[in-house]
Amino acid sequence: MGVHIYFICSGMALTHLKCVLLCVAALSACGVFGNSESSEVHRWTRQSLPELLATRTALLSTPLFTGQEEEKEELERGGAKMLCGIECQSTLPPVDRTEQERNLGYETLYENGTRTHTDMSLQGINNMSTRPPAHSTGLPRRKRQVYGADGRFVISDSHFITNYPFSAAVRISTGCSGVLISSKHVLTAAHCIHDGRDYLEGARKVRVGLLQLKTQRRRGARKRGGRRRQGRKGGAEKGEKEGEEQLMDGGGEMNSLVGERGRKEVEGRRRRGRKRSEEETADGGNKKSERRGRRKGLNRVRRSTGATQEPVFRWTRVKQTKIPQGWIHTLNSTNSLSPDYDYALLELKRPVKQKHMELGVAPSTAPLTRIHFSGYDADKNLPDGIRDERVVYRFCSVEKESDDLMYQHCDAQAGATGAGVYIRLRQEAGHTGSKGKWKRRVIGVFSGHHWVKVEGGEQRDFNVAVRITPPKYAQICHWIHGDPSLCKEV
Numbered sequence: 001m002g003v004h005i006y007f008i009c010s011g012m013a014l015t016h017l018k019c020v021l022l023c024v025a026a027l028s029a030c031g032v033f034g035n036s037e038s039s040e041v042h043r044w045t046r047q048s049l050p051e052l053l054a055t056r057t058a059l060l061s062t063p064l065f066t067g068q069e070e071e072k073e074e075l076e077r078g079g080a081k082m083l084c085g086i087e088c089q090s091t092l093p094p095v096d097r098t099e100q101e102r103n104l105g106y107e108t109l110y111e112n113g114t115r116t117h118t119d120m121s122l123q124g125i126n127n128m129s130t131r132p133p134a135h136s137t138g139l140p141r142r143k144r145q146v147y148g149a150d151g152r153f154v155i156s157d158s159h160f161i162t163n164y165p166f167s168a169a170v171r172i173s174t175g176c177s178g179v180l181i182s183s184k185h186v187l188t189a190a191h192c193i194h195d196g197r198d199y200l201e202g203a204r205k206v207r208v209g210l211l212q213l214k215t216q217r218r219r220g221a222r223k224r225g226g227r228r229r230q231g232r233k234g235g236a237e238k239g240e241k242e243g244e245e246q247l248m249d250g251g252g253e254m255n256s257l258v259g260e261r262g263r264k265e266v267e268g269r270r271r272r273g274r275k276r277s278e279e280e281t282a283d284g285g286n287k288k289s290e291r292r293g294r295r296k297g298l299n300r301v302r303r304s305t306g307a308t309q310e311p312v313f314r315w316t317r318v319k320q321t322k323i324p325q326g327w328i329h330t331l332n333s334t335n336s337l338s339p340d341y342d343y344a345l346l347e348l349k350r351p352v353k354q355k356h357m358e359l360g361v362a363p364s365t366a367p368l369t370r371i372h373f374s375g376y377d378a379d380k381n382l383p384d385g386i387r388d389e390r391v392v393y394r395f396c397s398v399e400k401e402s403d404d405l406m407y408q409h410c411d412a413q414a415g416a417t418g419a420g421v422y423i424r425l426r427q428e429a430g431h432t433g434s435k436g437k438w439k440r441r442v443i444g445v446f447s448g449h450h451w452v453k454v455e456g457g458e459q460r461d462f463n464v465a466v467r468i469t470p471p472k473y474a475q476i477c478h479w480i481h482g483d484p485s486l487c488k489e490v
Contacts (some may be wrong), residue, residue: 023219032366043426044439045363049474052104052124060107060115065204067195069175070417070448082451082459083339086402097122103326103341104475107186107342109199109411110320111349113221117325122471125153147409151280153393154380161391162213165422165440168357169374169391171209171313172346172418176204177375179420179442180210181359183351185480186318188418189445189466190327190344195327208346209313210354210388248352311389318346324472340404342447342466345479360441361473361490368398368406368423371465373446377412393415399462400454406444407462417448419464443468 074313084092094104109115155161170178170186180186187206189209193203326341332429362368372395380392406421421444444465451461468476470490477487 041419042146043363043428043436044360044441045365045428047363047470048124048360049470049477049487049489051484051488052471053120053121053123053472053484054478055119057116057118062113062115063115063199065107065199065201065202067198067203069195069200083405083464085407085454086400087450087455088453089402100471103324104471105325105339106475106479107201107323107325107328108320109193109323111317113204118273141366146411146413147217151394151411152377155391155393156389158213161389162211162311164355165357166374166393167211167354167390169376169419171376172472173205173207173315174200175210175378175415176304176418177416177446178208180347180352180354180356181420181476182480183355184348185350186346187293187359187420187442187445187476188344188346189447190323190342191342191447193321193346193417194323194327196327206318206321206346207315208318209315210352211311211391212255212314212354214312215307215309221254235477236396243313251474274278313389316352317349319349321345322347324475332333339447339450340466341462343445343468343472343476345476357420358439358441359468359476359490360443361468361470362423362443363425368399368401369396370411371406371408371421371423371444373410373416373419373421373465375412375416378415381414381415400452401467404467405447406465406467408461408465410446412446412448412463417446419446420444421446 101120104120104122105118106120107115107117160166168180170180171186172186172192176188176192178186178192181187187314193200193206207430212279275452322345324341324343326338327343346414363462373394374391374393376390377392380390394410394412396408396410398406420442422440422442424438424440427439428436447464449461450464451459452464453462473490474487477490478484481487
């Protein structure tokens with residue numbers, strides 16, 4: 001099990017918090033693959049991708065939106081899901097090419113409720129995987145998502161939660177988390193949108209929430225030109241609403257560092273003003289000018305303390321949603337719903353300027369040992385997403401991994417599913433002999449808690465993440481760009 005560190009970030013000194021996060025980064029850097037920094041497995045490497053071509057797209061009937069959320073489904077089934085683990089999968093026959101192509105086909109749900117199915121052809125690869133996908137069955141056992149002492153970081157400081165990398169973690173209106181992987185695309189878990197048989201009710205008008213800073217004026221604070229504004233009916237409310245709309249149109253990331261710098265400048269001016277006033281008094285200066293200076297200083301204090309910047313969710317609608325066919329159960333499928341394909345892509349109606357986290361494929365030269373992800377765990381956040389916004393971050397070791405899944409004991413609760421799982425490696429070294437910059441990339445999606453059948457038929461519980469493989473990366477790249485020429489390597 002991974003190293004556990006316990007703290008609540010609210011109320012902590014900023015410098016102390018930075019030191020703690022730097023320590024976490026240092027731990028992650030030295031422990032991703034458990035090798036020295038000079039090793040090649042400690043770097044992002046270029047990998048060729050299979051070519052996926054869309055062969056046919058057909059219009060489907062309008063969904064009924066009768067899908068059930070994971071918690072309700074498990075209550076009716078009588079327990080959490082159980083996966084056929086690595087040892088269990090080794091006893092099953094391999095998946096043929098036809099089934100591989102079927103799994104990589106996908107459904108598209110549009111904003112108006114219509115949907116289509118697209119078949120895909122797999123080119124440029126002989127055998128995608130010799131292992132069959134993990135099957136899931138019911139098991140009447142209690143869910144456990146926190147293992148021992150809680151090792152999650154609750155990030156509530158507005159500086160951190162509205163800046164990269166925590167700002168890339170988004171909230172889905174169906175109660176899940178996700179990660180921004182382009183200016184218009186969010187990666188999340190498929191079960192947050194579709195239960196394998198039908199779309200959830202909340203998928204009709206799904207929205208994505210991004211944390212951004214909003215300037216809020218305290219009660220009783222002085223406003224500039226207040227008399228003229230009050231005379232204009234609804235002027236303040238209209239201006240605030242228009243500002244929010246403009247921020248949404250531009251995606252408007254508001255960096256809290258600007259607010260910090262502004263406050264420091266105001267405090268500096270106040271100190272300099274007081275110093276000058278004291279010097280003038282000591283030299284027998286004019287008392288009238290001294291009083292005027294003091295009055296001016298007080299006015300500045302009122303303006304600076306009158307407005308504060310608070311993190312709020314900016315919600316934007318989803319234009320279309322894509323889900324791999326491997327997740328969707330059909331009568332023609334020889335396999336049941338497969339957790340290997342528990343991922344979905346949401347395309348936003350408007351691009352945002354918030355920095356996104358790039359998608360990647362973990363190098364296959366060595367096993368993973370540590371992963372990271374941030375989300376909105378329900379036990380640390382209010383369900384309405386209106387106030388008390390907190391991002392929950394964690395990192396832990398990967399205990400087992402297959403071609404498609406990562407089994408770990410990262411502490412997590414409901415609401416964190418769909419979060420982007422990432423690692424931090426160095427980029428390829430340049431010609432100048434430099435080591436290469438550190439780069440975070442999303443290599444998986446947190447799927448949730450599962451019971452897993454391991455060696456000897458024993459059943460163990462894990463928190464499981466879906467791994468982004470080269471074929472899955474090619475599929476998601478096709479969803480984003482629609483051009484196979486842009487998806488030849490990663």
